[in-house]
Every structure is written in structure tokens, then in C-alpha cells.
Amino acid sequence: MKCRxxxxxxxxxxxQHKLGLCREHFLEWFVSRxxxxxxxxxxxxxxxxxxxxxxxxxxxxxxxxxxxxxxHDAVGLYINLGINGHRxxxxxxxxxxxxxxxxxxxxxxxxxxxxxxxxxxxxxxxERPGRKVCSLCGLVKRHIMNRVACEDQFAAVATGxxxxxxxxxxxxxxxxxxxxxxxxxxxxxxSTHPRLARKVKPFFRFYxxxxxxxxxxxxxxxxxxxxxYAEGATTILYKELLNQLxxxxxxxxxQFYLSFLQARQEGLFAQGSEELELGECEKCxxxxxxxxLCAFCRLWEKS
Amino acid sequence: MKCRxxxxxxxxxxxQHKLGLCREHFLEWFVSRxxxxxxxxxxxxxxxxxxxxxxxxxxxxxxxxxxxxxxHDAVGLYINLGINGHRxxxxxxxxxxxxxxxxxxxxxxxxxxxxxxxxxxxxxxxERPGRKVCSLCGLVKRHIMNRVACEDQFAAVATGxxxxxxxxxxxxxxxxxxxxxxxxxxxxxxSTHPRLARKVKPFFRFYxxxxxxxxxxxxxxxxxxxxxYAEGATTILYKELLNQLxxxxxxxxxQFYLSFLQARQEGLFAQGSEELELGECEKCxxxxxxxxLCAFCRLWEKS
Numbered sequence: 001m002k003c004r005x006x007x008x009x010x011x012x013x014x015x016q017h018k019l020g021l022c023r024e025h026f027l028e029w030f031v032s033r034x035x036x037x038x039x040x041x042x043x044x045x046x047x048x049x050x051x052x053x054x055x056x057x058x059x060x061x062x063x064x065x066x067x068x069x070x071x072h073d074a075v076g077l078y079i080n081l082g083i084n085g086h087r088x089x090x091x092x093x094x095x096x097x098x099x100x101x102x103x104x105x106x107x108x109x110x111x112x113x114x115x116x117x118x119x120x121x122x123x124x125x126x127e128r129p130g131r132k133v134c135s136l137c138g139l140v141k142r143h144i145m146n147r148v149a150c151e152d153q154f155a156a157v158a159t160g161x162x163x164x165x166x167x168x169x170x171x172x173x174x175x176x177x178x179x180x181x182x183x184x185x186x187x188x189x190x191s192t193h194p195r196l197a198r199k200v201k202p203f204f205r206f207y208x209x210x211x212x213x214x215x216x217x218x219x220x221x222x223x224x225x226x227x228x229y230a231e232g233a234t235t236i237l238y239k240e241l242l243n244q245l246x247x248x249x250x251x252x253x254x255q256f257y258l259s260f261l262q263a264r265q266e267g268l269f270a271q272g273s274e275e276l277e278l279g280e281c282e283k284c285x286x287x288x289x290x291x292x293l294c295a296f297c298r299l300w301e302k303s
Numbered sequence: 304m305k306c307r308x309x310x311x312x313x314x315x316x317x318x319q320h321k322l323g324l325c326r327e328h329f330l331e332w333f334v335s336r337x338x339x340x341x342x343x344x345x346x347x348x349x350x351x352x353x354x355x356x357x358x359x360x361x362x363x364x365x366x367x368x369x370x371x372x373x374x375h376d377a378v379g380l381y382i383n384l385g386i387n388g389h390r391x392x393x394x395x396x397x398x399x400x401x402x403x404x405x406x407x408x409x410x411x412x413x414x415x416x417x418x419x420x421x422x423x424x425x426x427x428x429x430e431r432p433g434r435k436v437c438s439l440c441g442l443v444k445r446h447i448m449n450r451v452a453c454e455d456q457f458a459a460v461a462t463g464x465x466x467x468x469x470x471x472x473x474x475x476x477x478x479x480x481x482x483x484x485x486x487x488x489x490x491x492x493x494s495t496h497p498r499l500a501r502k503v504k505p506f507f508r509f510y511x512x513x514x515x516x517x518x519x520x521x522x523x524x525x526x527x528x529x530x531x532y533a534e535g536a537t538t539i540l541y542k543e544l545l546n547q548l549x550x551x552x553x554x555x556x557x558q559f560y561l562s563f564l565q566a567r568q569e570g571l572f573a574q575g576s577e578e579l580e581l582g583e584c585e586k587c588x589x590x591x592x593x594x595x596l597c598a599f600c601r602l603w604e605k606s
Binding site: 174175176177179182234237241244245248249252255256259260262263266267268269270271 | 477478479480482485537540544547548551552555558559562563565566569570571572573574
């Protein structure tokens, strides 16, 4: 297959777009496409300060890289969860720090959960054997991203979620018809409260294999391993099932997610009664629907 | 595994219900559960005349069998589509006629598409190479079922769709977010026009393996082969994917479909603009949203 732009040998073949490109033109295409989607979905403006949540994986480092190349004021946020299995947190932190150092020390903020709050995520999880680690970890990360973004007045928090991630979550939400989640799942979540940061997913239209190709072709050194707690996670199964569909019918994943966004935009869903009034947590002040303490602050109360 | 009712060896193990039963108790359970769902979902009353669409396959013959055992006035309708591949129509018709004959000649109506309308389904399809045979065949069957039910004043048309069928169709509708279909997919479709029959699916809560077990244990002689045109149909792929989910998480298929029904009942979907005024076809008089001829009557116009 040849590059559609220059006729050289294509190194990336995006079957869902019927498009093959050489290294150079793929990297160009990938960056300009990100820019187009940032504009199209009104994610942020050129002079906005963006907080990029970086885990050390391919998607988030690729996102930081693209935003920097586009000239955005993109500050990294690494959250050290304290996960020791496979030296996961150590390895991922090293990758993130190296990424920043290699780029003339672009600004990086590091929040260490154990140091800041007294217990790491695995320590917290061990106190709550009934609760899934991934759900607890998600809560911790969302709280910290939001806190840093609000305290330092970032225009938005950007995360590296790609189309495979979003399609898998949509599938998961549909398997139990979790209507609250279905109504809210979106590439842009506006701020609906002064202490709730805007959230954006600039890569939500890229297939995972294309974000991986970008990271590889840009020689970004990222953590290959999944978090050890993610092993056997159902989202991995959902991704596999959607990939089987994709193999059979090219573009199926994309169509599944984009037609969902379109159906919702065209008014498929009725107004939800779930849209609750947001109060403020008595301890941290972050918005919460719970009375008293928010779910994050309740984590740290000794039970 | 032992039968939960009598302690004998279980021959059917329904993992989604954590229930094993011996032959006798399974057959009893299956029949009474059908009755319960007919009542619960308000499908029809005890003295209603029901038209059962029978294809010769396990689900529809099992349904006819159960309704007869429950004492319903259930008349069979066999539509001869004229599909010669694997002698499909011949074989299935023979099974249906034998089923009726073995039960003291319970009433069976046969409509032969070729004889009645001049062309069989494969002949029709050969005139329309751009159109999928299964979609065309579905249109023909729906028209004929509705016509017979209305002309002979049946209270409802019952079809043998099981939970695997319904979940696969739901999945298909979600992959493209076909909002009109999503709003309408239901185990009971009420009559919204004097010439539109009520449609019910009494088996919609049974897994396919359980309707197959019923047919086998009742020694119902049914057509094993799929229709030759269904080979490679996407619904077969969707069923496989949902079965992979089920293997991983018991009851997943059931939860997917039932939580959909619940979410809709709880008002997830906004009122659709698709709910169009129904007119009447100029030729056959059946309700249609199209002006002039309905989609069925247009099939027979020479193009």
C-alpha cells in the first residue's frame, strides 16, 4: 500500500478511513486531525491553559506531545497512585519525567497520593475489600485532576481516551442500561459549577491502533504494561468484542460511537431526573451530590 | 447437578437462573413460565384466538406446542417462501404439517407466496439484486402475517422470538443507533390501527438453548438448518458476541435486554418525531407511512 499523499510506502493503514500514509504524512495527519477535532467540538481555544492528565501510557503521552506541537500551553499532571505490582507507578512516573525532560522541561505537576493524603491507592483498597480497585482509583484520579485544574485555573483537563476506550465504556453502559452514565458520556463535559473543571478528550475519534502508531513513530517511550489491577477487567473484554465486530465490518466501532453522539444530539434521550443539584463538600469544597462529605473525602475517614 | 424440584438428575441447567431441572420439571417450568409472561406483559387473554407464525424451526413449533398445551385457541400460519436451497421451504413445510397432523389436526393455514402473489421470495430477490434477501423476506412475512390476522380477526400474531434473537436485534440497532427501531423494539406491539394486528413474543425471556431443550425434550421434529440465505448474516455474529459475554458473565444477555426494557419504561427516550401518521395503502388497504402503495405492494410492481 502506498501513501495517499506522496506515493511512498505507507506505514500506517487506517482501514476505517480507507487511508494509508507514510510516517511523515501520518504524523502530520494525526496532529492536524487532533486540531480539527479540538475546534469542531469546541474543546478549548488556542491560548487556553490545558492540564493534560498523563499516566505514562501511549495515549496520554501522545496527547501531550500533540498539544505541545500544536503550540498549546499544555501542563502535564502525573498522579502517583503508589501501585507497586510490576513496579507500575515507578515505571510510569519515570517515563513521564523523561518525556518532560526531553522537551526542555515542559511543566509537569506530580501529585503523590500516599504523600498528600496519607495512603496510596492499594492501601486504600486493602481497607475496602468489597470495592473494586479500579473504581476507587478512578474516583481518586478524578478528584485530584479536578482539584489541580480548579486551583490553578486551567481552562480544561484533557485526557487521552481514544475511540476504543469510549466505545468500550458505551458498550458497558448499555449492557446494564446505566441511564445516568449514558446521558453524560461525551467527548466534552462542560463545567457546570465553579469548582468543577471542564473535561475534554481530544483523541476520542482515533482508534487505539492509531494512537499507538503515533507514539511509536514519534519514539515516545511509554509504559507497555497495563496496570496490574486492570488484568481481566471487563473493559478489555468489551474492546475485544468490538474488535471482532470491526474485523467483520470496517468502521463499526466508529459508527457505534459517533451514531450514539448523533442520536443523543438529535434528542433521543428525555431530560433525566438524575440531573441533581450540586452541593459542596464540607471538607474539600468540591461539588458533590451527596450531603456532607463528597465520595472522595469519605474514602479517608476511618471506617 | 440435581433437579431442584425432585432431586433426580437434572437434564437442563439454566445457569442464568442458577436452576437445574429434570425432564419432567423442566417441561412443566417452561410451560408455566410462558403462561406467566403472557399474563405479566398483557400479551393476550385465555379465550383470545391467536395466530402463531410457524417456520418449522424449534422456536415457533415449541411456541405453538406450549400455547396448545396451555389450552389456547392457537392457529398455525405457515408462509411458504419458496426457498429451494437445501430444500429449505419444502423441509420446513413438511415439519409444520406433521406437527399439526400429530396433534389431531390442529388448524393450520398455509400461504404460498409464489401461488398467491405470482413470485416466490427468491424470484422477487433476483429482480432486486441491490436489496438484501432477508430484509425483503421480512417485509413479505410481516405483510402476510398482518393480513391473515386482520382478515380472520385474530387477537394477536405470536412469533417464536427468544431472548437471544431480541438481544441480537437490540445490539444491531445500537451499533447504528437506529432510534426508530430502538423506540419500537418490544415484546408486545399493540395495534395502533384497525388493520394493524397486535404482535406478541411469548418466548422473549427464554434463552435459545432453553427453547431448543424444550423442543428436543418434547420430541418436536424441527428443521435444524438455518435458511440458506441467513448464512453469514450479521445477527449470527451478534449472537456469538453476546454468547462470549454470557460465558464471562452469566445472565449478561438477559440483563442487557431486560434493563433496556426497564430504562425505556422509565422514560429514557424522548417522544420521537418518527411516530408518523399512518395512511392506508391504495392497493391492499394495510396501514403504511408511505403515500400511495405500501412497501409490500410496491414489491410486485414491475420496475
